[in-house]
Amino acid sequence: MEPTLRAGTLALAALACFGCAARSATPHASPSPNGALTRTELAPSPLASSPHVALGVPTDSDPSDDLLMDKGAYVLSYSDALRQPSWVAWRVTRADLGSAPRSNDFRQDADLPTGFFRVGPGDYARTGYDRGHLCPSAHRTASREENSLTFLMTNMQPQVHALNAGPWKGLESHERQRAAEGKLVYVVAGGIFAASPARFGPQIAVPEASFRITVVLESGQGPADVSAQTPVIGTIMPNDASARGRKWQELRASVDEIERRTRYDFLSALDDEVERAVEARETDASPSP
Ligand code: MN
Numbered sequence: 257m258e259p260t261l262r263a264g265t266l267a268l269a270a271l272a273c274f275g276c277a278a279r280s281a282t283p284h285a286s287p288s289p290n291g292a293l294t295r296t297e298l299a300p301s302p303l304a305s306s307p308h309v310a311l312g313v314p315t316d317s318d319p320s321d322d323l324l325m326d327k328g329a330y331v332l333s334y335s336d337a338l339r340q341p342s343w344v345a346w347r348v349t350r351a352d353l354g355s356a357p358r359s360n361d362f363r364q365d366a367d368l369p370t371g372f373f374r375v376g377p378g379d380y381a382r383t384g385y386d387r388g389h390l391c392p393s394a395h396r397t398a399s400r401e402e403n404s405l406t407f408l409m410t411n412m413q414p415q416v417h418a419l420n421a422g423p424w425k426g427l428e429s430h431e432r433q434r435a436a437e438g439k440l441v442y443v444v445a446g447g448i449f450a451a452s453p454a455r456f457g458p459q460i461a462v463p464e465a466s467f468r469i470t471v472v473l474e475s476g477q478g479p480a481d482v483s484a485q486t487p488v489i490g491t492i493m494p495n496d497a498s499a500r501g502r503k504w505q506e507l508r509a510s511v512d513e514i515e516r517r518t519r520y521d522f523l524s525a526l527d528d529e530v531e532r533a534v535e536a537r538e539t540d541a542s543p544s545p
Contacts, residue, residue, distance in 0.1 A: 302326045308346045310479035311442050311471060312524035316342075325367060329405040330391040336372045338453075339460040340413050343446035343520065344390035348435045354398040362387055365410040373458055375409040383456045388415030388466070390445045392428045395435070413447050414462050419499035424466060427491060427504040431470055438475035443468065448492065448517045466493050467514045469522055471534075482526055484533035487540045490514050511535035 303309050303324055308331045316322070322342065323334040330346035362377035380387050390411050396402040405411075415424065435441050447463025454462045470489040473481060492509040493499060511522055512535045523531050 303331050306331050308442075309525075310347070311482065311526060312522065314343050314345070314444060314520040314522050315524070316518075316520045323369070323372075325365075325410065327405050327408065327411070329396050329402045330411065332390070332410060334368070334372075334410055336368075337461075338447070338449065339373060339375050339458065341390060341410060341446060342518075343444050344411055345442070345444040346391045346395065348395045348431060348441045348443065350435055350438055352396055352398050352402070353432065353436055356397045356400045356403045358393050359400060359404040359407055361404055362407045362409065362412075365408045368410065375412070375458065375460060377409065379409075379457045379460060380412075380414060383414070384416070385414035385456070385462065386417050386420040387412045388420045388424065391443075392432075394428060394432055413466065414456070414460060414495075415466060416495055416497065416499060418497060418501075419466060419493055419495050422499050423491070423493050423502050423504040423507055424468075424499075427468055427470065427489070430489075430504070431472075434472050440473040440475070440477060442471040442473075442479070444522060445469070446518065446520075447495075448514075463495050465495050465517075467491065467509070467518060468493070469511055469514060471523075479525070482523075482530055482534070484530055485540075486534060488523075488534040488537065489540070490538075492517065508539055510538045513538075 303313055303326055306326055313324070314333065321335045321337055323336070325332050325334055330344055332341040332344040335342045364374040364376050366374075368374050377387070387409070389406055390413055391406050393403055393406045396406050431441050431443060445466065445468040448465040448467055449461055449463050453464070456462065468489075468491045471482060472487040472489070473479075488511065490509045490511045490513070491504050491507045492514060493502070493504070493507045515521060515535070523535065526534070
């Protein structure tokens, strides 16, 4: 990556995080009645220098339920109320792909603050739901350490096996193949929840669908090169038996639709005109092998 591109990445990430410093620095703080932030709350965001959110840190209107965490291999916003991340974001390139074995060391995330429930690896047992990776194990095989980070329970979402092993896995593979070709791939993924979602075990909420937004840049491009023509793949995949036999290509949705269903704003670091154009599209001209 050229120095100019690197500088651009950092600048975009810093801009993207400008508004989220307070919530990440003070996970325990309740919003004051009038929503005002005090000076002491404005600490640097833990995501400010992360390459994974160069296209923007997803935000919604209620930051009290967004604990931003930087796991190094990916970043996420954790909801203690849902007992899972609201979204996980990561970048995948050829440099992330190697020969590290799948570590399978599912475990609690000890970095969750005191007072948060720590979901454990056994909490999904015999529930009918897979521990569905958001940032996939197969996108982090450059080292054992990177791979192991994907097995933190703060990277998991309850998914029916038909989804996890079906269209969800199919799109993971598509992204990995593009990265292996040298492309620069940005992904953000999470759940879509009913107002009163079904829950199991220690109140783990079950999303009615999983969403995924995948941006594919060419080799040599950087986040500043996203244009109205850049392939952006939005999908909303049902988290029930109807996922069986479906392909991700049949489950496309515009980013606008994903924003309506999740109430998060994605790709907010893009130029407004580019953001509007790519978010309104339901499909793009890119071949989908
Ligand atoms: Mn947006």
